[in-house]
Each structure stands twice: as C-alpha cells, then as structure tokens.
Amino acid sequence: MSGAAIITMILGFVFFIGGVVYGLLKMRDK
C-alpha cells in the first residue's frame, strides 16, 4: 500500500470516529 493510502486510512479513522465521540461529548441528552 502507498503512503497516501495509509495516511488516508489513519486520517479517516480519526476524523469519523472523532466526529462521533465529539458529538457524544457535546450531547445534552444524557
């Protein structure tokens, strides 16, 4: 695999999972 693909994999993981975690942390429906 190329470096670009590996970087995308890591960035994608951080961005999408990070998005879910951020939303949950900011949620007032607890």
Add this chain to the structure above:
Amino acid sequence: MARERWHKRQAFIMAAIGSAIGLGNVIRFPYQLAQNGGASFLVPYVVALITTGIPLLALEIYFGIRFQKGPTEAFGKIRKNTNFIGWFAVLAGAAMITFYYTVLMGWSVNYMAQSVQGLFSGALPWSNDSEAFFFSEILKFKNTPFSFGTLNIGSVIGNIVVWGAVFLVLLKGVKVVGKIVNWTVGIPWVILIVLIIRGITLDGSGEGLEYYLHFDYHKILEPRVWLAAYGQIFFSLSLGFGVIIAYASYMPKDSDINANAWVISFANCATSFFAGFAIFSTLGYMAATQGVSVADVAGNPGLGLAFVAYPSAIATLPGGIVTQALFAIAFFLMIFMLGVDTAFSLVETIVTGLKDTFGGKRVQITAIVSLIGFLFGFIYCFQNGLVWLDIVDHWMSWGLMGVGLMEAILIGWFYDTKKVIADMDSTSGIKFGKFWIICIKYVTPVILIITFIMNFINEFNNPYEGYSVTALLVGGWGLLIALFFISLLLQKRGNLKNPGKLIGYVIAIIGILFSANYYYDHNNVMGTVCLLVAIAVGVATGKYIKSKEIKEVVQ
C-alpha cells in the same frame, strides 16, 4: 392520548443510525469512493456531509421533535397546504422503497440458507459461477418487463420472513424498536470488524486497499464527482424518506437536535468508510489468487457486489468449507440486519403517518401496512422482478431528492430560519448558527436543483439501463407522478370527494407521460407543448368543476 416515547433518549440515536446504515453503506459507498478519485473523494464527501447532510438531518429532527408529529402532519405546522410533502415522503420514500427492500432482504435469507446447505454438501453452491447462481438459481431472472414468468418461491418465503419480523417488532411501537436496534446495529458492526480483520490479513489485500484509497487529486476538480458526493450523502442518511421526522416525533420536546444529527451522520459515514476495508481487502485477495486486477473482480456498484462479487471472494477463502460457509453466513446476516432496521424505520414512518392523520390503533394499522407491503412485494418475486425493482429504485430516488428540496425551500424561504436555528442551538452543546441558515437556504437547494437538471437531461438522453421507454414510463415516471398527485389529494380529506381535482390530476398525469415520451424521442418542442397544455387543461378542469359545485351549493 399521550404520544408514545422511546424507552430512553439514546434509543433514538441507535434507531436513526440503524435506519441510515443500510445496504448502500456496504455496496454503494466503497465503489463511489474507489471510482471517484479514491481518497481524494473524501474531500467533496466531507464537504457534502457538513453543508447538506448534517444541516438537512438536523432540520428533519427539528420537524419531528418540535411538532411531535410524523411527516404527514409536521409540514402543515410550518405552512398551510404543505402536508403533501410529508405524504410524498411516505409514499414515494418509505412505502415504495420498503416494498422492494424486504424482497431484497429475502434474498439474503436465501443466501444464508444456501450457505448452511453448502456446509453439509462440502461446497458453497455459488463457488463455480456466482453470477449464474444469483441470476439463474436465486432470481431465475428474465429481462422482460412485461412478461412476468413464474413466481419465485424462494423470494416469497424470504419476503414472508422479513415482513413477519417487521410486523412483530413494530406491533408494540418504538419502545420495542429501540431495544431491538441495539442488536440490529451492534451485530453488523461486530461482523464488519471480523470481516475487516479477516480481509486485511489475506494475501493481496494491500492491492485491494490501494485500489480503494488511491489518491487521484484531479478528480476533485470534476463537478461530476462533487455531485456524486452530494448524492451519496443525501441517500445514505435516510433524508427525504420522512423516517427521521417520524422517529424524532417520539422524542421529548427538549431533546438535543444538533448533537443527535451530528452523531448519526458521523456514525453513518464511519460505517461506510470502514465497510470499504472489508470489501476491497477481500476483493484484493481474490484478484491476487486469480492473477487479475482488482478492477476486474470488483465489477459494478450495486447489488452485484453483495450477491455476486463478494460471495465469489468468500468462496475462495482459505480454511475450507467450514470457514467459507461461516463467513458467508456472517456476511449475509450482516446484510440482512443492515436492511431489516432500515425496513423497521420505513414501515414505522408509514404507520406513524397514517396514525397521526387518520387515528386508529397501532396494531391494526401495522397489520394492514404489513399485509399490503407483503402483497405489493409479489411484483418483485416474479422472474422479471429485478427489472421493476431496479426501475422503481431509480425513480424513487427522484422523489427523495424532491422531498429534500421542498423541505429546504419551505424552511429556508417561507419560514423564520433565525427562529429555527436559535431554537435548535438552544438545545445543544453544538451550535450551527448562521452557517446552518446558509446551508439550508442556499447550498442545499442549489446543489439539489443542479443535480435535478443534470440528471433530468441524462435521463432522457440515456434511457435508464436501456430498458424500454414503456417500462420506464409505467414503473418510473408514471408511478412517481401518480404518487405525487395522490399526496396532493391526501393532504386534505375533502379532496377525495372533489371530482374536479381528481379529473384535473388524471389529465395532468396523462399529459406529463405524453410529454415524457416526446422527450425520450428528443422531440423537445412537442414535449414542452404537451406538458404546458396538460397542466393548463388539468388546472382549468379542476377550477371549472369546483366553481360549478359551489354555484350548485349556492342555488
């Protein structure tokens, strides 16, 4: 009577995620990404997520939570005579899509049964030729729209299983749905992780992932790629179905709108992104074992991936029949579960819509909807079922985009957006502010209108999949337009008793179909003339009969 509620607030998120995550996340997104620039596609995809996906999803949640009504009643609270938008979402989105979606789920039930059988016979039944197995054994397919052939009993049995599951779960309302979705969302995620781990540890998986995530930055400059990204986001998030409005209407009024929209959207996109790892790592392995390129084994996006390409790859997995059969069962169980909670949400939307507008008991409405859905599904259980499934699927996506466009325009241009966003932001730790107004008022309508125009031109220049124009007029334009006019009729109960409107609408439908036929013949002048005459005659007839009725009443 007090409105039903989810058994806890978090249940709404899981149910909405279950609705959003469907087959498309596995069979559509990875291909969209691979074919539109690989990793670079993520740029327009993320922009589309932030500028249309999350804002429109938040808007639909707002509709449900604020008005405590499903789609058939919520729009009317914004502006008079707009409930037809909700009815159109229920009919063209929820109903028409569920009726074939359950048949498709039935195929995955068939594949699970065939996998178990394979376990005992020593080989998966599609191991020699997966394409022939799908089309000849499972579907007994005939590409003849108007010659139905024989009834496919396997599809009927699968359809019974799926509708039975949907009916039993929805019988007790969203409280039960909220508990079941923990499993129907959780199990596919676990299976997906297993498939990813198995996939990336196979020889050749690197080539598959390289095909999936290669970086072609030139594609970012192509408008077509941006439209594909917006289309993918729009259809993937269950927008325009009325589903989110219906589900959100069972949430308390003080619920967090923005963060719910945020979490649902990101969870959906994360699932799509990771599904690509499972798919392309395994396809990479298959390509390596056959000595061909990944593009050669990947085929085309759509059902072929779920029922031909990926099963074919599973049949080549190392470890013998036990491993292959277990992975096949796991994969089709994942497909089934991804689809079944989407089916719950679609049917629940129809039930909520009917219940909110006409009243009645949930049990009876659910039973009637399930029976009608099951019977309607028979159309897709004949040998030519795939043709109609394909046509209806394609045209109903027009309906979904139409609903999305109408709701964005309704709120953006005919309502106080500042009031809406102030209300939404007050509920949440995530603030959208003016950015949301710009997205709803300008970005979403402009993108959807451009997509409409480009698809419209393409539709008449290249008749869909080369099917006959008659089939496209009947199952495509005819069905879609008829559903739209039925939505207009259902918006006011008096409409059904007004012969003027009925006659006017029938004339309009016939005229529009004639004009579509002319457009397919590239006779644009006649097409436009026909369209204008049909609308004028339709409106005039309606008004004339209505005024005559009023005069008679006065006399």
